[in-house]
Amino acid sequence: MDVFEKLRILSDAAKYDAACTSSGVDKKASRGGMGSAAACGICHSFAGDGRCISLLKVLMTNVCVYDCAYCVNRVSHDTLRTAFTPRELADLTMQFYRRNYIEGLFLSSGVMGSADATCERMIETLRILREEYRFAGYIHAKAIPGANQALVARLGLLADRLSVNIEMPSGASLAKLAPDKTKKAILAPMGYMQQRIAESSHDLVRYRHAPRFAPAGQSTQMIIGASPETDYHILKLTAGLYARYDLKRVFFSAYVPVTESPLLPSLETPPPLWREHRLYQADWLLRFYGFTVDEILDEQHPGFHPYMDPKCHWALQHKDFFPLEVNRASFEELLRVPGIGVKSAWRIIKARRACALTWDSLGKIGVVVKRAQYFLLCRGRQRSGIVWERSAVLAALMSARERALYEAQEGEVRQMSLFAGATVPLLTSKERRELQCIQLPI
Amino acid sequence: MHTAANLTYRYDGTFAGLLCCVFESYAAHEMPEAIWGPDMPEQSLFEEKEILTDNRHAERVERSIPAKIGNEAEELVRLAFFTTLPDKELTVLRFLRQGYHYGASVLDFAGEDSVHRLREAVKHLLSEAHLLKGFIRFSVQHNVLVTTIGPKNYVLPFLARHFSERYPEEHILIYDETHRMALIYRPYEYGIIPMDAFRAAPPDDEERKFRSLWQTFYDAIEIKPRHNEKCRRNFMPKRYWSYMTEFSRACSKNSVMHV
Numbered sequence: 001m002d003v004f005e006k007l008r009i010l011s012d013a014a015k016y017d018a019a020c021t022s023s024g025v026d027k028k029a030s031r032g033g034m035g036s037a038a039a040c041g042i043c044h045s046f047a048g049d050g051r052c053i054s055l056l057k058v059l060m061t062n063v064c065v066y067d068c069a070y071c072v073n074r075v076s077h078d079t080l081r082t083a084f085t086p087r088e089l090a091d092l093t094m095q096f097y098r099r100n101y102i103e104g105l106f107l108s109s110g111v112m113g114s115a116d117a118t119c120e121r122m123i124e125t126l127r128i129l130r131e132e133y134r135f136a137g138y139i140h141a142k143a144i145p146g147a148n149q150a151l152v153a154r155l156g157l158l159a160d161r162l163s164v165n166i167e168m169p170s171g172a173s174l175a176k177l178a179p180d181k182t183k184k185a186i187l188a189p190m191g192y193m194q195q196r197i198a199e200s201s202h203d204l205v206r207y208r209h210a211p212r213f214a215p216a217g218q219s220t221q222m223i224i225g226a227s228p229e230t231d232y233h234i235l236k237l238t239a240g241l242y243a244r245y246d247l248k249r250v251f252f253s254a255y256v257p258v259t260e261s262p263l264l265p266s267l268e269t270p271p272p273l274w275r276e277h278r279l280y281q282a283d284w285l286l287r288f289y290g291f292t293v294d295e296i297l298d299e300q301h302p303g304f305h306p307y308m309d310p311k312c313h314w315a316l317q318h319k320d321f322f323p324l325e326v327n328r329a330s331f332e333e334l335l336r337v338p339g340i341g342v343k344s345a346w347r348i349i350k351a352r353r354a355c356a357l358t359w360d361s362l363g364k365i366g367v368v369v370k371r372a373q374y375f376l377l378c379r380g381r382q383r384s385g386i387v388w389e390r391s392a393v394l395a396a397l398m399s400a401r402e403r404a405l406y407e408a409q410e411g412e413v414r415q416m417s418l419f420a421g422a423t424v425p426l427l428t429s430k431e432r433r434e435l436q437c438i439q440l441p442i
Numbered sequence: 443m444h445t446a447a448n449l450t451y452r453y454d455g456t457f458a459g460l461l462c463c464v465f466e467s468y469a470a471h472e473m474p475e476a477i478w479g480p481d482m483p484e485q486s487l488f489e490e491k492e493i494l495t496d497n498r499h500a501e502r503v504e505r506s507i508p509a510k511i512g513n514e515a516e517e518l519v520r521l522a523f524f525t526t527l528p529d530k531e532l533t534v535l536r537f538l539r540q541g542y543h544y545g546a547s548v549l550d551f552a553g554e555d556s557v558h559r560l561r562e563a564v565k566h567l568l569s570e571a572h573l574l575k576g577f578i579r580f581s582v583q584h585n586v587l588v589t590t591i592g593p594k595n596y597v598l599p600f601l602a603r604h605f606s607e608r609y610p611e612e613h614i615l616i617y618d619e620t621h622r623m624a625l626i627y628r629p630y631e632y633g634i635i636p637m638d639a640f641r642a643a644p645p646d647d648e649e650r651k652f653r654s655l656w657q658t659f660y661d662a663i664e665i666k667p668r669h670n671e672k673c674r675r676n677f678m679p680k681r682y683w684s685y686m687t688e689f690s691r692a693c694s695k696n697s698v699m700h701v
Contacts, residue, residue: 004658011662028607031630036608043677044576045688048664050673054576057663092655098587098609099580101656101687256667271667347552354550361552
């Protein structure tokens with residue numbers, strides 16, 4: 001099989017992995033070498049699905065001894081199998097890198113023979129890149145669950161980022177859909193890697209040239225929509241993973257049906273992209289906005305509001321928290337306002353030291369005034385000309401697409417009252433009155 | 443301060459020249475309505491004042507910016523000079539006048555129009571430079587990495603360090619066809635020089651092979667049920683596509699292909 005065919009098969013088989021970031025580490029090539037990395041990450045292209053292409057994302061091989069129901073590479077799937085030799089893949093990476101097609105390599109693999117043998121093959125590829133070609137670009141490698149700890153250790157010294165996918169959001173789903181994998185086998189390397197990353201950053205403080213273990217940290221991913229877990233459950237798990245394993249990122253991958261199975265959604269099911277999107281929004285709220293899981297969702301409301309982002313949703317449920325005076329609110333309070341992000345909150349804090357902010361200046365700072373106007377006061381005043389009409393508020397707080405979906409649904413609701421058990425209807429006339437009550441008179 | 447109606451300055455288009463305009467504005471106690479570079483055609487309607495570049499004046503202004511308004515202001519002005527802001531000279535002058543008056547806090551005047559406009563323009567410049575760090579596609583030609591770009595902003599100075607750190611042992615040529623300048627790198631030194639035209643030679647077999655491999659990868663990596671054209675164009679505006687390998691396929695055999 002020629003290298004074209006191998007590349008086609010092995011990148012096609014790797015594409016369901018969501019992570020393709022090249023961020024988290026800053027370095028440059030030493031003389032005689034090639035490659036650098038920027039902490040902010042660099043996207044080299046965007047695929048037709050709008051996802052960033054930063055790394056050459058391929059499998060070492062799509063041969064696999066496991067039979068995970070959701071995976072294209074499972075042993076029972078009738079598909080063409082192939083494998084890169086370490087030299088082949090290292091050469092391809094260097095040639096792509098030299099032409100500035102990519103920022104580095106994202107290497108994953110099916111399990112060929114044993115976990116150890118697979119891991120050794122990956123290590124050999126990385127060794128050629130790092131030692132023979134003196135490649136200093138970004139490498140993200142998957143740790144293979146079940147591989148010997150010494151091999152994971154070697155992998156961590158060669159790669160910038162390591163990850164091990166927890167695949168399913170619960171042990172039960174894992175047992176059902178991936179009978180050969182266990183939660184323990186997945187969490188064991190995650191715990192080991194966490195410990196090594198912590199040791200390494202500790203050693204670096206003492207010894208400048210201490211070898212660096214996965215300097216860009218570790219991440220994981222889980223598949224959304226192939227199993228019955230609720231959003232609340234998934235978010236709890238995510239927060240737990242960040243806290244317990246110091247993960248840099250948790251990625252969510254909307255399940256794309258690749259196989260007919262009684263255990264899985266049917267082939268016609270579209271990937272749950274909205275749900276994935278909401279999970280990422282909530283993930284951001286957890287990591288950068290100081291929200292806790294229980295503020296976003298709870299046992300009684302375990303699913304995201306389908307038509308409104310979680311931050312807006314929280315704000316509408318906590319009307320007593322608003323309106324905030326933009327010239328006095330703390331940084332943490334500002335972060336709670338829809339339409340204000342981390343950057344614009346910082347800018348507000350900085351700018352108001354020079355002079356009190358006006359509605360006009362808020363827009364220039366980068367605040368989305370259209371959204372924020374319902375939750376803020378500027379110098380004690382509401383924005384003039386603010387419209388409290390239900391349709392205007394909806395238009396401001398939802399994207400055009402969300403609103404179209406919502407209104408279509410709402411039409412049905414009136415007829416069939418399907419919405420009886422749903423989380424919150426948006427701004428009923430009573431709520432609107434309430435919101436208006438707490439505004440100061442102009 | 444005297445604001446002469448229809449007074450315009452004409453300078454030589456250099457950064458030092460712009461600083462001399464600032465000097466003149468203070469020396470003559472006047473505020474021009476426009477500041478034009480050498481390329482702008484003459485307009486007889488306006489009273490035009492030729493500002494001659496005097497390095498001593500430029501240096502005085504240059505020293506005064508960090509001293510009176512701070513390093514951040516100095517950086518903003520330097521970067522703004524590389525942007526495509528149509529009246530950047532006048533905006534810089536307005537900004538500096540405000541800055542000399544209020545000091546470093548002028549940067550936090552959220553309502554001040556000149557600060558906002560300069561910041562936006564600089565953001566555009568830096569983000570275009572950042573995008574191009576990824577979107578540039580090199581062709582290997584006689585063992586030199588060559589490419590053509592068509593950026594709106596003058597980004598070459600912002601690419602130099604990145605690519606010299608990335609490929610320390612390579613020879614590189616990046617031709618900016620908008621500004622007709624080229625960034626040239628050879629081991630451990632680089633320069634930016636004017637260049638009227640550049641056309642890459644037709645790709646050899648090896649070059650064609652890797653272009654084609656990249657296209658194979660690009661097609662395979664998309665998850666078809668997730669196709670999202672708007673999202674792709676949002677992150678990667680179409681004006682970059684004609685310079686990128688993954689979109690130049692039909693003509694891959696002849697030399698007109700962009701590299």
